[in-house]
Amino acid sequence: MSKTYEPISPLRVAFLGLGVMGHPMAGHLARAGHDVCVYNRTAAKARAWVAEYGGRAADTPREAAAGAQIVFACVGNDEDLRSVVLGADGAYAGMAAGAIFVDHTTASAEVARELHAAAGAAGLHFVDAPVSGGQAGAVNGVLTVMCGGDAEPFATVQPVAMAFARAVTRVGEAGAGQLAKMVNQICIAGLVQGLAEAIAFGQKAGLDMKQVLDVIGKGAAQSWQMDNRGKTMVDDQFEFGFAVDWMRKDLGLVLDEARRNGARLPVTALVDQFxxxxxxxxxxxxxxxxxIRRLSD
Incomplete structure (x- = not known):
């Protein structure tokens, strides 16, 4: 899939974290014409990115962030995020007053609020901006981005982030982006379990489940999961997409937040156990x- 980039004045930006999501996301920023400096904990990945897209690689988050108007990050978890943001070698130490840090990590709402407050104290801005769409969405530049933070820096970030997204939306104050991503993961967990049970049931009943999925996919049962994962579930193919380990990390964040806010999530808790x-x-x-593997003989 080719990505069309809307005209926008080139900015100097940094990208921290070049995993399966960050590598193509940073690549879209470079292809959109921005001056991109990258950092990755494994330096070889940063050098490989530069060889593919141009730009520059830095040895520390602080060096990558120096002079950047926007610093993007996509790392593993709360502690990974703190490690690239805070401290003498962290991004905040290198950012100029008024610069914006945009976090695409799926992390806790708590760390988003913490880093938003730390940014404000340093004369910086912080936007929590987790994404949905998986590796394919990152590669094709069609991610959905859910943002929390102040309206003014969000307005600056939105057109830039459209380089790798099809929608970039502010849903509230600091932490709201992470909370929206939790809602997203709750929906997915229940949908996938329902789809797994439906396919396993149909197979036990002797139905041609690919045909059945074609039929019911035109009705009220249709979903992204059915369209994109139903037939591969029938074929017992699972070597792609969003990994179980990552989903368990995300559902752990969901369940921690539910304990704080009092939400009742019986199905989500059960699917997490599954x-x-x-x-x-x-x-x-x-x-x-x-x-669906749990349901097979």
Whole structure:
């Protein structure tokens, strides 16, 4: 899929974290004409990115952030995020007053609020901006980005982030982006479990499940999961997409937040346990649609 980039004045930006999501996201920023400096904990990945897209690589987050108008990040978890933001070598130490830090990590709302406050104290801005769409969405530049933070820096970030997104939306104050991503993951967990049970039931009943999915996919049961994962679930194929280990991390954040705010999530908690069963089967790196493996003989 080719990505069309809307005209926008080139900016000097940094990107911290070049994993399966960050590498193509930073690449879209470079292809959109921005001056991109990258940092990755494994320096070889940063050098490989530069060889592919141009730009520059830095040895520390602070060096990458120096002179950048916007610093993007996509790392693993709360502690990974703190490690690239705070401290003598962190991005905040290198950012000029008024610069904006945009975090695409799926992390806690708590750390988003913490880093938003720290940014304000340093004369900087922070936007929490987790994404949905998976690796394919990052590669094709069609991610959905859910943002929390102040309106003015968001307005600056939005057109720039459209280089790798199809929608970039502010949903509230600091932490709201992370909370919206939690809502997203709750929806996905329930949908995948329902789809797994439906396919397993149909197979036991002797139905041609690919045909059945074609039929019911035109009705009220249709979903992204059915369209994109239903037939691969029938084929017992799980070597792509969003890994079970990542989903369990995300659902851990969801359940922690639910304990704080009092939300009742019985289905989500149960599906989290089911994903734990898949991990015990050796499926930590399988796609999340592998929930159906629990239901096979």
């Amino acid at each position: 994903y734990g069963d898949v991990q015990k089967q050796g499926g930590g790196r399988w796609d999340t649609s592998s929930l």
